[in-house]
Amino acid sequence: MEGMKLYVTGDLDPCLDQRSACLDPRSASCSSSFVWEKKPFKKSGKVPSMTINQLRFSELHLHGRHNEQRMLLDFLRENYPMGGKSRQEEHNNSRAKQVVLVSGVSGVGKTRLIQDTLIQHVEAEMCGIFAIGKYDLQQTAQPYLGIISACQEMLRKMIDSDGGTNFFASPETLDGIRSDFLNDLGQNGLSLLVRVLPLVSKILGVGEERKLESPMETEGILEQLASNDGKMNEAKAKLHFVFRVFFRTFCKHLPLVVMGLDDLQWADTASIELLSDLLGDRAVQNLMLIFLYRSDESDFVTMIANISEELRDKESKQMVKLMKIDIGSLFENDVNSIILDLLSMDSSSATLDLAALCCRRTGGNAFFLLAFLRMLKDNGYLEYNFGLLKWTWDLEKIESETVATTNVVELTKFKMSSFSKDYQTLLALSSCLGHSFEKKDLDIVSCGKYSTNDFLAVAQEEGMLELLTGRKSMRYRWTHDSVQEAAASLIPTNESLKFKYDVGKLLLSGIAEKDTGRYIFVILGLLNPFALDADNLPLDERLQLANLNYLASTQSSKLSSISSTSYFVKSGIALLPECHWQSHTELSLGLFTIATEVEGAQMHEDAMNWYASKVLQQDHLTILDKLRVYRAQIQYWGMKNDDKSVERCLAVLDQLGCRFPRSSLLQNISLIFSLLKYKRELKKRTIQEVSNLPVVTSPEIREMGSMLNELSLHAYGTGETTLSGLCTMKQLSITLEKGINGSSYYGFVTLAPFFMVAFNDLKATSQIASYADAMRVREHGSQTTAGFNMVQGCFNLPWAHTWSHSLCVLREGYKTGMREGQLRNALYCISASLWTCFIAQVHLPTLKSDIDVYMRQTIELDTGLPLNNAILLKRSVEMLLDDSEQTEDTQAWRTRRTLRSLAKKRHDILRKWAKDGCPNVVHYVAILDAELAILNGSDKNVVEDLYQKAIVLSARGGMILDAAVANERLGRFFEGLGDTIEAGRRFEQAMQYYEDYGLTSRAFFLQKQYRDHISSWSLR
Secondary structure, eight states: OOOOOBOOOTTTOHHHHTSOSOBOOSOTTOOOOOOOOOOOOOTTOOOOSOOTTSOOGGGOOOOSOHHHHHHHHHHHHHHSOSOOGGGHHHHTSOOOEEEEEEEEOTTSOHHHHHHHHHHIIIIIISOOEEEEEEOOGGGTTSTTHHHHHHHHHHHHHHHHSOSSSOGGGSHHHHHHHHHHHHHHHHHHHHHHHHHHSTTHHHHHTOSOOOSOOSTTOOTTTHHHHOSSTTOHHHHHHHHHHHHHHHHHHHHHHSSOEEEEEEOGGGOOHHHHHHHHHHHHOTTOOSEEEEEEEETTOGGGHHHHHHHHHHHHHHHHTTSEEEEEEEOOOOOHHHHHHHHHHHHTOOOGGGGHHHHHHHHHHHTTOHHHHHHHHHHHHHTTSEEEETTTTEEEEOHHHHHHHOOOOSOHHHHHHHHHTTSOHHHHHHHHHHHTTOSEEEHHHHHHHTTTOSOHHHHHHHHHHTTSEEEOSSOSSOEEEESSHHHHHHHHTTSOHHHHHHHHHHHHHHHHHHSOGGGHHHHHHHHHHHHHHHHTTOSSOOHHHHHHHHHHHHHHHHHHHHTTOHHHHHHHHHHHHHTOOTTHHHHSHHHHHHHHHHHHHHHHHTTOHHHHHHHHHHHHTOTTSOHHHHHHHHHHHHHHHHHTTOHHHHHHHHHHHHHTTOOOOOSHHHHHHHHHHHHHHHHHHHHTOOHHHHHTSOBOOOHHHHHHHHHHHHHHHHHHHTTOHHHHHHHHHHHHHHHHHHOBOTTHHHHHHHHHHHHHHHHOOHHHHHHHHHHHHHHHHHHHTTOOOHHHHHHIIIIIGGGTSOHHHHHHHHHHHHHHHHHHTOHHHHHHHHHHHHHHHHHTTOOHHHHHHHHHHHHHHHHHHTOOOOOHHHHHHHHHHHHHHOOSOOOHHHHHHHHHHHHHHHHHHTHHHHHHHHHTTOTTSHHHHHHHHHHHHHHTTOOHHHHHHHHHHHHHHHHHTTOHHHHHHHHHHHHHHHHHHTOHHHHHHHHHHHHHHHHHHTOHHHHHHHHHHTTTTOOSOOOO
């Protein structure tokens, strides 16, 4: 029979008419001799009512995978014993996440194995939730495709379930998830989560679900992802935090969450980085990740190897439990079981010869086997005999008229060649739309000239497409990658790029302008390959494509997909015409700016500087136009603590009209005079006056304020502390003269410590900190930043508030920093809170545990933040917790010397601070008053009253170590007077405080040293 040919007809679209008149679906290398009979299809597409003569593909069970199923279930139950809602608390105990790697060639049955084995066990028996997301070869530049689709599927299951029979959809579960989302993400984070995963809005019960059926549809996300242009690392951290909270919340309220990612070999870099973050987050519990990938994709071997190596490293750190399953071909007896199942036969011996032939023809590949059996049925080699009431076949005929092939794509393509010309065209068009697509999209690219309803019904009947349930729109997906590949192969290789380009143009012209962002990655996947290779593309089309690539690069950069951003921005630049800086300045500026940022994010300094130079040498651009490029360079050099960051900041500020003295002498003089000047001026200002200053609207002034803050940080980081202080003075000057800009509050909050160091003026320090807070509220409302909280909690609040208040501010700064992607500032906040806990004398063993968690998290987040301070703090705590025997002389000498030194050198300072309102030094003043009373030979009752006051103040403020020391000192005082009874009572109280603090070694020492005085106390 003559081979079928695919014709692209003229009534589809004029641009498609320009292709070759006929597209031969068969390659010259194909050696198969069997073909499908071309026969008409019923337009209804419905399956006939009689099914006795049909192969029962929809009822086919899983065969030949008993060992793999047992391995999966044993691995699952090892960490998650069978239970249910009654055992949820047990399931939420800390445990390593489980990761399963499933590899095998295309069509071997990886996805079917996972679905058939786990869905019933996870959801029905373990009351968990199971979802699979899929990556697409044609959409490798689309960030987070598989992860988003899996998360959307989880949400869809939560929403669509009946709420009574399924634990994961119970009202209590939904209420808990809703509450945690609201508490942990805040308004900005919640808005971002809804934009990335729109079905979250259904969980929250607020507003209507935004129409977003496909993971590709991420328009509107740009406004949420980065507070400042170019801060790709912050945007990435912010988005990763939102995803981590999503999984933490689901895993907290569900006994088990299982997420599979199919075709991982086609995953984008951003997805791999997010998965690494999830696996490193110890707060995410009850999670099993299943990675399915093709073992025969040589182009992606390196990526899979890197993933495997990282997983093994995490396994060695007991962060994950890892299992690998390699799925091979089916054996003859497995093939025979499948045939028996399809034919509804019981006698295994009757089909052994047919099974052996099918196994030879298909190599035991499961998907290939089913396609081969379908071909035998369609071509009459395998048929149901109504006279004999059984299936019959002719082995000799099958043997002679079919030949072996290992290419299931070719087999499926031959099946497609029996379709009508119109249906073959629709198959080719559908293959361009991705692994799943909406019917309306197919209608667009077919221009309404074909009966898509009939085609989709036939494609479903033939097992090529399946309709996805639980969606308002009609969305279809290919039943297997090989089917989509076969449909795509209907387009000859030499026509493929142009065909896809025309389809992309049709899709672009057919969708609403507001929906462009939803389809941007699919459209460019179709348009770019041809456009970038075409020499004579019309100018208007090149410009349109350059603009689309700019839009895609913007979305990718905000999604922190650096590789995708690099691809789109370079594609956009390549499509720009000559003299584009003069004719299309705005587009050129946008593309080259993002190119500078993405190269800096990849630490490619030469490439970053090359793109930056193209922008900076454009004389017709203003300083404001060039600021993002300057910032990209400043951030790059700042991460390396390179002096170039300071030089670039100074150059930018100079262009903005803000200049600094360059010599160190003049800088010192200027700083001293500025401090003295503003000390006098600020005393005249009230908080109300400062907060009522006008808000600056001039972009130059606002950018000047922002750049001053950046210079202050980078100058401090490179050791130029005087210049850093001068930046703060400049910020103060600009604010008082021009008004409040977006960075004024941060300048004031860093000014307060300068006043404390320079003048030891607690009142002025507290006053300036109040100015900063008033400015923040004036311009930003209740919103705060991790950096602001860090400075306030470390340097300002302790002078006017208790340590507990500082701890609250620092911990809130940590949460804010994690939500907003400011990881370094978040970790600075938590580091400062640990030191504050040490100063505030919290329970030492608890503090040691918190330090370990902080150090581990800092390493896992890979922020580059040094751990020197944490290591020093940990050693200090460990020294205090050291159980080695203490001697009286050493301890007594240390205590006496310390208190004497404080009494002589610091008493007056502490009394002044206490008088000025610092609550954290009052008990120190009381202790020193008591010590001085002893040195001055005061009466016994006076000394006892002073010490008792110190003990009460210390205990009331939570300073239990100081309360212990005061009791011990008072006990020694009574011992010196010969009052052993009162001394013993004080020693007992001291030992109790030491135990509460965690210093059991000190308590044991006192018990041993003063056992004659102590009678009732024993260590708990």
